[in-house]
Amino acid sequence: MAANILLVDDELEIVHSMKALFDGVYNVFTATNGSDALKILSKTRIHVLACDQRMPEMVGVEVINQARQISPNTVRLLLIDAIDLQKGIGKINKNAVWRYMTKPWSDVELRESVTKAVALSQRLFASHKALNTNRGSEILVLDDELGVSLMVQGMLQKHFRTHLARGLEQAHQIIATRDIGLVIADIRKSNSNNESLVKFLKREYPHLVPVVITNQENAPAAFEMITQGLIYRYLTDLNQDVILRTLASAMVFHRQSQKQTVLAEEEVMASVAPSEMSIVGNLKSRFSGLLHLVNH
Numbered sequence: 001m002a003a004n005i006l007l008v009d010d011e012l013e014i015v016h017s018m019k020a021l022f023d024g025v026y027n028v029f030t031a032t033n034g035s036d037a038l039k040i041l042s043k044t045r046i047h048v049l050a051c052d053q054r055m056p057e058m059v060g061v062e063v064i065n066q067a068r069q070i071s072p073n074t075v076r077l078l079l080i081d082a083i084d085l086q087k088g089i090g091k092i093n094k095n096a097v098w099r100y101m102t103k104p105w106s107d108v109e110l111r112e113s114v115t116k117a118v119a120l121s122q123r124l125f126a127s128h129k130a131l132n133t134n135r136g137s138e139i140l141v142l143d144d145e146l147g148v149s150l151m152v153q154g155m156l157q158k159h160f161r162t163h164l165a166r167g168l169e170q171a172h173q174i175i176a177t178r179d180i181g182l183v184i185a186d187i188r189k190s191n192s193n194n195e196s197l198v199k200f201l202k203r204e205y206p207h208l209v210p211v212v213i214t215n216q217e218n219a220p221a222a223f224e225m226i227t228q229g230l231i232y233r234y235l236t237d238l239n240q241d242v243i244l245r246t247l248a249s250a251m252v253f254h255r256q257s258q259k260q261t262v263l264a265e266e267e268v269m270a271s272v273a274p275s276e277m278s279i280v281g282n283l284k285s286r287f288s289g290l291l292h293l294v295n296h
Contacts, residue, residue: 002027004045004046005028005050006030006040006041007019008030008049008052008063010052010055011052015032018110021107021111022114026047034051034062035058038063038066041070041071042070048077049074049077051064051076053080054080061078064096065096067096068096073124075118075121077101078099079103079105080101101113137160138161138162138180138181139182139183140165140175141185142185142194142197143164143166152213152243156247167193167197175201180208181251181255182211182254183198183209185211185212185213187213187221187222188218198225199230202230207257209251210232211234211235211246211247212225212231212235213236232253
């Protein structure tokens with residue numbers, strides 16, 4: 001399905017000129033003022049908004065700032081005279097504007113920018129949709145002797161899909177094949193390997209949100225794990241209501257963290273100029289290579 005783009009300029013001739021560049025490629029919507037543009041945006045999924053700065057009643061930056069509130073996944077381009085840009089228009093909220101296009105622009109440059117903007121917006125919309133599902137809603141329960149874990153699983157089975165693991169190999173297999181978001185582990189026994197296993201899994205799979213069951217004697221060690229960012233919370237009470245409240249809170253934390261991670265990456269890519277994209281790609285590739293060497 002073709003993407004939707006919205007072109008806004010108070011000069012009808014310019015609107016028609018821009019529209020001709022994209023007809024047959026995208027679904028093109030047009031407006032000659034900010035109010036009409038925002039109405040379209042509130043009713044239609046728009047992937048790219050290209051808006052002129054100099055317009056009566058509502059200038060381009062005002063339209064773009066309001067557009068961000070209405071549809072944050074719409075990628076926004078500002079069409080602006082070089083003189084206005086030099087006067088300090090660039091001091092506006094840069095997060096609201098993905099890219100400036102100085103007038104007069106070249107058709108080739110405008111097409112390339114809109115193509116990149118469409119691709120970015122489609123990723124943003126897809127990320128938003130994925131993050132509003134129940135991704136990461138399953139729980140991995142770690143227990144050496146399958147004692148507490150069976151009890152915990154009995155508590156949780158009506159609320160969460162749970163999986164039991166007795167060691168690293170089983171944990172790896174489950175995480176690789178299931179949609180695990182949370183880990184709950186019993187670390188009360190002095191001879192248990194679960195504390196080390198939780199630390200290892202958190203470093204290996206940063207998206208996981210671990211919760212540990214401990215006792216008063218080991219509570220200081222569990223608290224230290226919290227300060228190191230290795231676990232979300234520890235429990236010394238196996239009351240069912242306490243466990244369910246804690247896991248519900250951990251699930252919310254997991255989803256918020258995932259959303260921030262995805263959108264932060266998209267914002268970084270969105271702010272990079274076209275000429276810098278290849279540099280970012282090379283750095284990202286090199287960094288991934290270094291991580292591979294460190295982890296192996």
